Amino acid sequence: MLIDSKSLMRRSGAVALAALLAAGPAALIAPPALAAAGPPSVADLSAQLIDAVVNISTSQTVTADNGDNGDDDDAPPQQPMPKLPPGAPFEDFFNQFFNKDGKAPPAQPHKAEALGSGFVIDSSGIIVTNNHVIDGADDIEVNFNDGSKLKAKLIGRDKKVDVAVLKVDPPKPLKAVKFADSDKVRVGDWAMAIGNPFGLSSTVTLGIISARNRDINSGPYDNYLQTDAAINKGNSGGPLFDMDGDVIGINTAIISPTGGSIGLGFSVPAATVQPVIEQLEKYGETRRxxxxxxxxxxxxxxxxxxxxxxxxxxxxxxxxxxxxxxxxxxxxxxxxxxxxxxxxxxxxxxxxxxxxxxxxxxxxxxxxxxxxxxxxxxxxxxLDEGDTVIKASAEPAVPPKPKTAKALGLEMSGLTKDLRDQFKLGSDAKGVLITKVDDGSPAEDKQVKPGDLILEVGQQAVSSPDDVTRRLDDLKKTGTKQALLLLSNAQGELHFVALALN
CATH class of the missing domain: 2.30.42.10 (PDZ domain)
Incomplete structure (x- = not known):
C-alpha cells in the first residue's frame, strides 16, 4: 500500500505534537540536552570545606590629635565652651564635653576594627590570610564556623605576595584544607570561593576561572588567577577552591567602580604562595x-x-x-x-x-x-629587598673638545664638565650624550630623552658620536633593519631601545 510522503509527514508531526502536549507545558520550552550544563550541586562539597574557612577580626589602637597640645601649628583651632550663666538649662550638657578651663578634653585613643577571611592549612592551628587583612593589627581574633573564637599570633607575613601566616592553639584538631597544583588550572574550570563578604560569615559563591597570569600592577610578582565567582570586601584572605575541594588560590583583590563584585576577582595562585608560606613557617620571614x-x-x-x-x-x-x-x-x-x-x-x-x-x-x-x-x-x-638601583662605576675618558653627530633623530655629543652639570650627570657617567631628540621621531615615541647616554649600539660599546655613526653604518651594510641601543639615564638605570635604521 502506497502512502503519500506529505501525508506521512503530517501524520508523524501530529503524533509528535500530541506526545509533547501530553508531557505538559515544560516539554514545549525545555532546551535540548547539553553535554555539560554546569556542575552538579556544590552543597556537599561546601559542607565539607566550610569549617576550614574562618573569619579574621582585627583591631588596632588609633590615636587622634585634637590640637590641644600647643605644639601643632597646623591643628584646627580649639572651640571654647559657650559662656553660660550658673544654673542655665544646658550647663550640665556642655560640662560633659568641656573641662574646667572651657576646652574640650584631649581625644582618647580608640579601637579601629576590620574583618577579613582566612583558612586552616594545618589541623594544629596554622591559618593563612592576606597580609593586608592583619596589617597594623594589635589584636587578631579567629572566628570559626561553629561560633568558637581563638586569639591568633602572627608567625610571619610577606607584603609582596600579600600573605600572612597565623597560629592559634585549638582545644582539638581543626578541619584543614590542602593546596592544589594551580599551574594545572585552566581557563573555564569551575571555582568556588568561601569567605565573609561584608562580615556575612560562611558565604559560598561559584564561578569559573576567567583568566590566568593576570598582572594588575599590585607588585613585582603579579600572577593572579582571575575569577567571576563573587568576591567582595571581607573575602580577602579566603580560599578559592577547585571542584576537588583543594585550594587553588587566595582571594586578594577585586576591580570595581562600586566597591562590590562585578565579576572581576583576583586570587594569588597556590603555586606562588606555597613557597612563601613554607618560608614564613620555617623562618618567620621570606628568603627570596x-x-x-x-x-x-x-x-x-x-x-x-x-x-x-x-x-x-x-x-x-x-x-x-x-x-x-x-x-x-x-x-x-x-x-x-x-x-x-x-x-x-x-x-x-x-x-x-x-x-x-x-x-x-x-x-x-x-x-x-x-x-x-x-x-x-x-x-x-x-635578595636584599632594599637593593634596587644599578649604577655604572667605570671612569669615563672625557674629551676636552667633544665631537657631535646626528643620527636616528638624535643629536649626540661627547661628555664635558659643562654638559655633565647641565644634564646633572655624575662623574662616573660614561657613553655618548644625547643632547636633543627630534620632535615626532621614533626615538621620541620610545621615550628617549635629552640627557640619556648611549652605551652600546648593536651590542658593541661606544664612547664617541663617531663610534655611534660608524656602528650604524656597519649595521646598515649587513641589512639590519633595527639598531639596538643600550641607554642609561642620569640615575644609572639601563634599558634597551630598538630604532629603525631606514
Missing part, C-alpha cells in the same frame, strides 16, 4: 632568590634587532657588580630564555621564578647572545 640583573621586556623590534625569530624572554639591561650574575658571565644584551628548567616566555616570569628559587642553589641559565644559545651556571644569592 636574587640574580643581580636589571631586566626589561623583549619587544618585537628588539627581537628583530637581535636576530630572534620572535619576542620572548627577559633582556638583561644591567648587571650588578655585587650580584651572582656577573661572575657567572651574564652580560647586558643577553636574553634569558630559560632559568632552572623553567621557560621564560616574558620578562615578568623571571622575577617570580628567581624569587622562588632556594638561596645558594646552583641553576642553569639559558641565554641568547648575538644569535647564539649559551648555558651559564649561576649560584642564586639572597
Amino acid at each position: 632568590g636574587w640574580l643581580g640583573v636589571k631586566i626589561q621586556g623583549v619587544t618585537d623590534d628588539i627581537a628583530e634587532s637581535l636576530g630572534m625569530d620572535h619576542a620572548e624572554g627577559a633582556l638583561i639591561a644591567g648587571v650588578d657588580d655585587k650580584g651572582p650574575a656577573k661572575p657567572a658571565g651574564l652580560e647586558p644584551g643577553d636574553v634569558i630564555v630559560k632559568f632552572d628548567g623553567h621557560d621564560i616566555k616574558e620578562m615578568r616570569d623571571l622575577p617570580r621564578i628567581v624569587a622562588d628559587t632556594p638561596v645558594d642553589k646552583q641553576v642553569e641559565v639559558v641565554i641568547l647572545r648575538k644569535g647564539q644559545s649559551l648555558t651559564k651556571t649561576v649560584t642564586v644569592a639572597r
Whole structure:
C-alpha cells in the first residue's frame, strides 16, 4: 500500500505534537540536552570545606590629635565652651564635653576594627590570610564556623605576595584544607570561593576561572588567577577552591567602580604562595632568590634587532657588580630564555621564578647572545629587598673638545664638565650624550630623552658620536633593519631601545 510522503509527514508531526502536549507545558520550552550544563550541586562539597574557612577580626589602637597640645601649628583651632550663666538649662550638657578651663578634653585613643577571611592549612592551628587583612593589627581574633573564637599570633607575613601566616592553639584538631597544583588550572574550570563578604560569615559563591597570569600592577610578582565567582570586601584572605575541594588560590583583590563584585576577582595562585608560606613557617620571614640583573621586556623590534625569530624572554639591561650574575658571565644584551628548567616566555616570569628559587642553589641559565644559545651556571644569592638601583662605576675618558653627530633623530655629543652639570650627570657617567631628540621621531615615541647616554649600539660599546655613526653604518651594510641601543639615564638605570635604521 502506497502512502503519500506529505501525508506521512503530517501524520508523524501530529503524533509528535500530541506526545509533547501530553508531557505538559515544560516539554514545549525545555532546551535540548547539553553535554555539560554546569556542575552538579556544590552543597556537599561546601559542607565539607566550610569549617576550614574562618573569619579574621582585627583591631588596632588609633590615636587622634585634637590640637590641644600647643605644639601643632597646623591643628584646627580649639572651640571654647559657650559662656553660660550658673544654673542655665544646658550647663550640665556642655560640662560633659568641656573641662574646667572651657576646652574640650584631649581625644582618647580608640579601637579601629576590620574583618577579613582566612583558612586552616594545618589541623594544629596554622591559618593563612592576606597580609593586608592583619596589617597594623594589635589584636587578631579567629572566628570559626561553629561560633568558637581563638586569639591568633602572627608567625610571619610577606607584603609582596600579600600573605600572612597565623597560629592559634585549638582545644582539638581543626578541619584543614590542602593546596592544589594551580599551574594545572585552566581557563573555564569551575571555582568556588568561601569567605565573609561584608562580615556575612560562611558565604559560598561559584564561578569559573576567567583568566590566568593576570598582572594588575599590585607588585613585582603579579600572577593572579582571575575569577567571576563573587568576591567582595571581607573575602580577602579566603580560599578559592577547585571542584576537588583543594585550594587553588587566595582571594586578594577585586576591580570595581562600586566597591562590590562585578565579576572581576583576583586570587594569588597556590603555586606562588606555597613557597612563601613554607618560608614564613620555617623562618618567620621570606628568603627570596636574587640574580643581580636589571631586566626589561623583549619587544618585537628588539627581537628583530637581535636576530630572534620572535619576542620572548627577559633582556638583561644591567648587571650588578655585587650580584651572582656577573661572575657567572651574564652580560647586558643577553636574553634569558630559560632559568632552572623553567621557560621564560616574558620578562615578568623571571622575577617570580628567581624569587622562588632556594638561596645558594646552583641553576642553569639559558641565554641568547648575538644569535647564539649559551648555558651559564649561576649560584642564586639572597635578595636584599632594599637593593634596587644599578649604577655604572667605570671612569669615563672625557674629551676636552667633544665631537657631535646626528643620527636616528638624535643629536649626540661627547661628555664635558659643562654638559655633565647641565644634564646633572655624575662623574662616573660614561657613553655618548644625547643632547636633543627630534620632535615626532621614533626615538621620541620610545621615550628617549635629552640627557640619556648611549652605551652600546648593536651590542658593541661606544664612547664617541663617531663610534655611534660608524656602528650604524656597519649595521646598515649587513641589512639590519633595527639598531639596538643600550641607554642609561642620569640615575644609572639601563634599558634597551630598538630604532629603525631606514
